[in-house]
Amino acid sequence: MVDVVRGLLYEPTYENEVILLFGLLIPYFEDKFVIDRYFGSFPDCLARRNGEEIGIEFEVLASDFYDHGHDEHPDLARCKLLVCWENDLQRKTITKGGKSFLVIKDYEIEVLALKEIVDELRKKGIVLVGGKRPDIGEANKERFFKQLEENVEKEKFEWIKKLYDEVSLRREFEVRWGGGGTWFTMRFFAKEWGVDPLLVQGNGSIWVSYSGNPAINPWILPQETQDALRQLFKRKKEKERWHTVPLNNIEDLNKIREALNIIAEHSKHLKLQWQNDDCIKRNLTDHHEAQK
Numbered sequence: 140m141v142d143v144v145r146g147l148l149y150e151p152t153y154e155n156e157v158i159l160l161f162g163l164l165i166p167y168f169e170d171k172f173v174i175d176r177y178f179g180s181f182p183d184c185l186a187r188r189n190g191e192e193i194g195i196e197f198e199v200l201a202s203d204f205y206d207h208g209h210d211e212h213p214d215l216a217r218c219k220l221l222v223c224w225e226n227d228l229q230r231k232t233i234t235k236g237g238k239s240f241l242v243i244k245d246y247e248i249e250v251l252a253l254k255e256i257v258d259e260l261r262k263k264g265i266v267l268v269g270g271k272r273p274d275i276g277e278a279n280k281e282r283f284f285k286q287l288e289e290n291v292e293k294e295k296f297e298w299i300k301k302l303y304d305e306v307s308l309r310r311e312f313e314v315r316w317g318g319g320g321t322w323f324t325m326r327f328f329a330k331e332w333g334v335d336p337l338l339v340q341g342n343g344s345i346w347v348s349y350s351g352n353p354a355i356n357p358w359i360l361p362q363e364t365q366d367a368l369r370q371l372f373k374r375k376k377e378k379e380r381w382h383t384v385p386l387n388n389i390e391d392l393n394k395i396r397e398a399l400n401i402i403a404e405h406s407k408h409l410k411l412q413w414q415n416d417d418c419i420k421r422n423l424t425d426h427h428e429a430q431k
Contacts, residue, residue: 146267150254151224152321157197158183160253161222163267167260181209182218193219201228201241201250205354208380210243218248226252228354278318286323286341295343298392299325302339305396311403327399331406334358336368337398347372347398348381357414364405368398 151157158177165172175185175192182194194217198204201223209215221241226232232239232250239250257268288296306312306327315335317324322342326335334356339345347368350359360368369377371394372384384398385391 148269149272150268150270151199152272154197154199154203157199157222157224157253160224160257160268161197164253164256167256167265181212181214188220195220195222198223200224201226201232201252202352202354204241204248205352210353211378215244216246218246220249220251222251222253224252225254226250231354278316278323280316280325282318283316283323283325283341287339287343290341291343295386298386299339299343302392302395306399309399309403311406312399327402329402329406332358332411334411336360336364336402337395343386345384345386345395346381347384350380353414359412359414361405361409361412363409364401367401367405371398371401 146163147156147160151160162174170188171190173187175187177184182196184195184197186193186195194214196204196209196218198207198221201221203223204210204221209218212218226239228241228250229239232241234240235247239252240247241250242248260267284296284300287299291299303314303325307314311330313328313330315326315328317326317338322340322344324338324340326338328335334351336348337346338348348360349365349368351357365377369375372382374382384395386395
């Protein structure tokens with residue numbers, strides 16, 4: 140563990156921690172930042188950089204910008220700067236004048252990765268961030284269910300455990316374990332598609348996804364599958380990429396089972412959509428290699 144002189148004990152895993160770190164780093168930036176106001180909506184913050192008014196969006200990872208649907212936001216043009224802990228979209232960004240930019244719908248959004256600045260300051264003996272959180276490690280079944288048990292009521296825990304038991308026996312699915320900075324995840328991968336349209340977080344939230352992150356894994360469920368799932372869960376917004384579904388009673392549990400049945404059946408005869416040809420070629424190659 141690095142002795143932290145001042146700042147954050149651990150690397151940011153929450154968006155609010157990125158905001159705090161940005162404030163701590165303001166004296167060390169080459170540009171002069173003055174915060175006008177924080178909205179909490181998109182973009183998060185209105186500020187002045189070297190006297191110019193800009194909109195700032197904060198994320199833990201640069202790819203979260205897409206995960207949160209900001210690339211489709213009607214106020215996209217107002218966002219001039221994406222401040223994140225780490226830029227995990229290096230291959231998608233362009234470099235101009237030593238700065239990184241995302242180009243989205245002809246808008247250039249600068250990406251400021253705080254980790255790079257923190258690392259440079261560390262070389263100078265200025266330590267503002269410690270190491271990784273010790274409780275974040277490799278995800279697995281035991282860690283997921285331990286976290287789940289600590290965060291949901293017993294009845295909901297048993298329902299989710301039952302879902303796991305049922306899906307584990309199905310040939311159409313593979314259960315995989317994931318983890319972010321906060322919650323472990325149990326992901327139900329449709330084998331024929333190689334994607335996870337349904338996942339459960341360690342806090343009990345259950346998510347249905349109609350598409351992947353367009354910046355790093357741009358798959359889209361077949362329209363017929365999207366329509367069936369939206370009808371099942373009574374969702375009217377056709378453009379939403381994902382949403383949570385309730386699990387408060389047996390009826391909710393049966394709807395989730397039906398969603399899994401829809402995914403299993405459709406994956407046998409319908410094909411995923413991809414957002415560009417390069418992604419189609421890359422993902423089809425990966426899929427075929429995985430089948431060998």
